[in-house]
Amino acid sequence: MSAWGRRVLGLVIGGFLVIAPISTARAAAPDPIKSDVWGKGFTGTYRFASNVPSGWMRSAISRAIATISSTSYANPTFRVTTSSTANGTIQYLKPSSNSCDGDLSWRACADAYSDKPFRLWLASDTCWTDGTNSTCGGTKYDVETVALNEMGHINRLSHHVNPAYSDAVVQLTPYPYGQIYGTNRFLRWADNDGLHALYGHDPCTLPPCPLEPVP
Numbered sequence: 484m485s486a487w488g489r490r491v492l493g494l495v496i497g498g499f500l501v502i503a504p505i506s507t508a509r510a511a512a513p514d515p516i517k518s519d520v521w522g523k524g525f526t527g528t529y530r531f532a533s534n535v536p537s538g539w540m541r542s543a544i545s546r547a548i549a550t551i552s553s554t555s556y557a558n559p560t561f562r563v564t565t566s567s568t569a570n571g572t573i574q575y576l577k578p579s580s581n582s583c584d585g586d587l588s589w590r591a592c593a594d595a596y597s598d599k600p601f602r603l604w605l606a607s608d609t610c611w612t613d614g615t616n617s618t619c620g621g622t623k624y625d626v627e628t629v630a631l632n633e634m635g636h637i638n639r640l641s642h643h644v645n646p647a648y649s650d651a652v653v654q655l656t657p658y659p660y661g662q663i664y665g666t667n668r669f670l671r672w673a674d675n676d677g678l679h680a681l682y683g684h685d686p687c688t689l690p691p692c693p694l695e696p697v698p
């Protein structure tokens with residue numbers, strides 16, 4: 484389970500992390516990585532459930548998925564589909580009535596499985612923004628940043644351990660939009676190290692590449 488953003492606790496910890504954002508020191512030990520469920524060079528699809536607001540929110544989520552789907556590693560590539568048999572579904576749900584493995588106060592929830600489609604949930608009672616548009620007027624969270632964090636979990640990465648926030652987008656603590664690291668829309672060295680450790684380099688990084696995984 485990767486529920487992101489235990490509301491009150493996350494922010495308190497977040498404040499502490501602001502003190503140490505400049506560190507570029509690499510983590511002594513690699514971050515924990517989950518078991519692989521995709522294999523190398525997997526290409527698949529994802530779909531939006533009807534409860535996900537159309538327009539800017541879907542575009543921001545799709546940008547995040549495109550970012551982690553186009554690395555130089557053999558990690559999975561996902562493309563959007565309307566087919567009901569997609570490899571994963573994005574949902575916009577109320578946390579209090581949708582348990583994320585026992586957690587009812589999540590801000591985002593995602594995981595991948597070997598025996599069923601992946602899930603990526605965003606909390607419908609959180610304020611989301613793409614930097615221009617937003618779903619409400621309260622403290623906002625960047626939907627592309629959070630979606631990229633969650634796609635890290637779909638790629639079987641766990642949260643980065645070394646608390647230097649500049650090391651990774653796959654981190655535990657959510658920063659509100661407008662704060663340092665509130666917008667974190669690309670993979671950082673610790674994310675890439677994790678993808679490299681799990682999937683290795685993509686043998687073909689110069690498109691046109693074969694669509695099917697290389698045997």
Ligand SMILES: [Zn+2]
Nearest residue numbers: 485487632654
């Ligand atoms: Zn996370």
